[in-house]
Amino acid sequence: MALLTELLPVSTGILLGVVLMSLLVVYLLSSDSQQEWKEPPGPKPLPILGNLLELDLKRPYLSLLSMSKQYGSVFTVYFGLKKVVVLAGYQTVKQALVNHPEEFGDRDISPIFYDLNEGYDYQVQGFCSTTGILFSNGENWKEMRRFALSTLRDIGMGKRGVEEKIAEETRYLRELFEQFKGNPFDATQPVNYAVSNIIVAIVYGSRFEYSDSLLKDMVNRANESSKLIGSASIQLYNMYPWLRSCLKNWKLIMQYRKQNIKEVNKRLGVLQKTLSPQHCRGLVDCFLERKQNAEKCGDKNTLFHENNLLFTVTNLFAAGADTTGTTLRWGLLLMAKYPHVQDRVQEEIDNVAGDRQIVMEDKKNLPYTEAVIHEIQRVANILPMSLPHTTACDVHFQRYFIKKGTCVFPLLTSVLRDENEWESPNTFNPEHFLDEQGRFVKRDAFMPFSAGRRLCLGESLARMELFLFFTSLLQHFHFSPPPGMSEDQLDLTPAVGLILNPSPHKLCAISRSA
Numbered sequence: 001m002a003l004l005t006e007l008l009p010v011s012t013g014i015l016l017g018v019v020l021m022s023l024l025v026v027y028l029l030s031s032d033s034q035q036e037w038k039e040p041p042g043p044k045p046l047p048i049l050g051n052l053l054e055l056d057l058k059r060p061y062l063s064l065l066s067m068s069k070q071y072g073s074v075f076t077v078y079f080g081l082k083k084v085v086v087l088a089g090y091q092t093v094k095q096a097l098v099n100h101p102e103e104f105g106d107r108d109i110s111p112i113f114y115d116l117n118e119g120y121d122y123q124v125q126g127f128c129s130t131t132g133i134l135f136s137n138g139e140n141w142k143e144m145r146r147f148a149l150s151t152l153r154d155i156g157m158g159k160r161g162v163e164e165k166i167a168e169e170t171r172y173l174r175e176l177f178e179q180f181k182g183n184p185f186d187a188t189q190p191v192n193y194a195v196s197n198i199i200v201a202i203v204y205g206s207r208f209e210y211s212d213s214l215l216k217d218m219v220n221r222a223n224e225s226s227k228l229i230g231s232a233s234i235q236l237y238n239m240y241p242w243l244r245s246c247l248k249n250w251k252l253i254m255q256y257r258k259q260n261i262k263e264v265n266k267r268l269g270v271l272q273k274t275l276s277p278q279h280c281r282g283l284v285d286c287f288l289e290r291k292q293n294a295e296k297c298g299d300k301n302t303l304f305h306e307n308n309l310l311f312t313v314t315n316l317f318a319a320g321a322d323t324t325g326t327t328l329r330w331g332l333l334l335m336a337k338y339p340h341v342q343d344r345v346q347e348e349i350d351n352v353a354g355d356r357q358i359v360m361e362d363k364k365n366l367p368y369t370e371a372v373i374h375e376i377q378r379v380a381n382i383l384p385m386s387l388p389h390t391t392a393c394d395v396h397f398q399r400y401f402i403k404k405g406t407c408v409f410p411l412l413t414s415v416l417r418d419e420n421e422w423e424s425p426n427t428f429n430p431e432h433f434l435d436e437q438g439r440f441v442k443r444d445a446f447m448p449f450s451a452g453r454r455l456c457l458g459e460s461l462a463r464m465e466l467f468l469f470f471t472s473l474l475q476h477f478h479f480s481p482p483p484g485m486s487e488d489q490l491d492l493t494p495a496v497g498l499i500l501n502p503s504p505h506k507l508c509a510i511s512r513s514a
Contacts, residue, residue, distance in 0.1 A: 205281025
C-alpha cells in the first residue's frame, strides 16, 4: 500500500507529461497544417483592377510565364475581379491534369465562350453548364464527348477510311499550290480550306470545293473570330462583362456567331430531310438517329436535342480546323526559315516513298520527319494557356489550398518550353525527339493537345492530318522566302489571337519536279 502511494505521484507526473506532449504535437501539426495549406502566392492585386496593370492583354501568356519565375509553379493572379490560379511547368501541369483529373477537370466558362454557346445571358455569379462539348460540364459534357469519340471512331478517325479522305484532300491542296507557279503567296486560306474540308467530310459526309462561298465564308469567320477572341478588348470583357455593349470586337464576334448558326442550321435541315437509317453519311446523321430514337421512346430528358447538335458541330469545327491549319502553316514557315531541316526531311521522304503517295504506314520509317513535325508543334505553341479549367471541389495541391470553382490556367507554353525538360527550349531543334541512333523518341513533356480529362478528342485525327499534309507538301514542293528576302528575315513572332497564328507572310512553293 505504501509502495502504491509512493508510485501515484510518479504515475500522475508521467501521465501529465504524456498529455502535455500530445497537446504540443497536436498544436504543432495544426500550426504546420495552417501554414502548409495556404492559398497560392502571387502579385498583390489592386481593388477592381486586380493585376491588370501587370498583364500584357495581347499576350497574357508571356506575362504569366514571367510571373512563374518569381512566384513558382503554382500562383494566383487576378484578371480584374476574377481570381485565377496558374499552373506552370511540366511536372505541375501533369500532376494537376493527369494525377488529379477529377479535381481539375471541369471547364471554366468565361463570358465570351458562354455568349458563343448560349447567347447573351452570362451570369457572373454562379456556375454555368452549357451545351456542346468544349464549353460544358457535368453529364452534358460526359455524354456529348462520349458520343463524339465513339462516333468519330466508327466513322474511321485514325483509321484507313479517314486516311483516304485526307490523302484525297492533299491532292486538291497541291493543285491549288501549283497554280501560284512558284510565286509568293499567303498559304492561310488554301491550308485552312483543306483542313476544314476534313472536318466537313467527317461531320456532314461530303466536302466543299475550294471555290464554294460557303466554305470561304466559314473559314474566314473562324479565322476572324479567333483573332478577336484573343484581343485585348475581349480580355477586358471577360473581366468586366458589363462592358460588352461598348465593345466593337464583341459585336463583331456575335455577328459571326449569328451567321455561323444560320449556315449550320441550314445544313442540318438538309441532312435531316435526306436522313436514311441505312446509310450514315457522317456524325450529324448519327446524332439525328439518336435524337429520333429518343423521341420515339418519349425520353424528354434526352441530351440529344437540337442545341446540343448545333454546338457540338460548331465546337468540332472550332477545335479541329483552325488548330491543325495553324500548325501546318507554322510548319511551312519553319521549313522556309530552316532550309537545312527541309532538305533533310525531303531526302528522307524521297528514300522511303519516292514519288508514290505517302501513307500512315510510312511513319515508322520516317523518324526525322516525325521529329520535325513534333518540334513544329512544340515551337508553334498555338494554344499557350490551353482553355481555362475550374476546380470541381476544394483542392489541396502542392502545399496549397484552392477553393472549389476557382479558374485554373494550365500554362501549356511553360510545359512546351520547360527548361528542365528540353535541352534548347527556345530554339527550333528536331533533335529533341531523336536518340543518338537517330530513332524517334517520345517526350513526356510534349503536351500540345493538353492532358487528362480535357485532352483534345481529335488528337489522333490531328496527328494523321499533320503527318499526311506535311509530308505530301514537302514531297512535292520546296518552300522558300519571297525573292529578295533571306531566311533570317522571316518573322516567327506570332500574331495576336486565341490561337497563335504566324504573323502575316508569303512563301514560294517551288515544284520539286520542275
